[in-house]
Amino acid sequence: MHMPLTPQLEAMIREKVGSSHYKNASQIIREALSLMQANENVQKLKLERLRIELDKAETDFANGNLVTLRNDAELSAFFEKL
Numbered sequence: 001m002h003m004p005l006t007p008q009l010e011a012m013i014r015e016k017v018g019s020s021h022y023k024n025a026s027q028i029i030r031e032a033l034s035l036m037q038a039n040e041n042v043q044k045l046k047l048e049r050l051r052i053e054l055d056k057a058e059t060d061f062a063n064g065n066l067v068t069l070r071n072d073a074e075l076s077a078f079f080e081k082l
Contacts, residue, residue, distance in 0.1 A: 069075045
């Protein structure tokens with residue numbers, strides 16, 4: 001597979017290989033793809049947790065479990081209690 005890279009990316013790869021941390025460009029690409037996959041997995045987990053919390057909030061709202069904050073002072077006081 002041939003991948004055209006910008007001069008900046010080529011320089012970055014040469015620097016990483018030159019630092020002796022990586023033996024070749026393929027190792028760098030493999031690690032970059034692995035990190036990208038891990039990041040995508042983390043983002044999926046965060047999104048799922050957010051959906052769960054939103055579901056809980058919607059249930060609380062539907063049941064009347066809510067707090068009304070009318071101004072900045074009430075908002076500040078609310079967050080100070082957390």
